[in-house]
Amino acid sequence: MPTQKPKDQTKSATVIALLNRGKGASIDEICKATKWQKHSTRAFLTGLRKKGLVIIREQRGDAGTVYRVTETPIEKPQQAAS
Numbered sequence: 001m002p003t004q005k006p007k008d009q010t011k012s013a014t015v016i017a018l019l020n021r022g023k024g025a026s027i028d029e030i031c032k033a034t035k036w037q038k039h040s041t042r043a044f045l046t047g048l049r050k051k052g053l054v055i056i057r058e059q060r061g062d063a064g065t066v067y068r069v070t071e072t073p074i075e076k077p078q079q080a081a082s
Contacts, residue, residue: 011033011034012044014033014034015030015033015034015041015044016048016053018030018033019048019053019055019067019068019069020069021068022068023066023068024058024066024067025066025067025068026064026067027041027042027067028064030067045067048069053071054069054070054071055067055068055069055070056070
């Protein structure tokens with residue numbers, strides 16, 4: 001029976017891991033890790049915000065602007081259909 005190869009980490013998971021680091025991640029770091037263009041990276045960050053992640057932008061002297069996740073979404077209770 002053939003063994004299954006572990007699934008490669010998705011680009012979404014890669015970006016979220018970068019944003020969860022204590023120092024956050026710059027647009028350039030995210031672009032390099034995902035091979036996305038800058039406008040695609042910014043659009044993805046907007047999508048994460050719409051999903052409920054709280055992403056802050058900080059100005060760092062030597063690193064420029066970095067983005068960091070401060071809160072993850074809390075599951076909302078499902079409303080009963082009436």
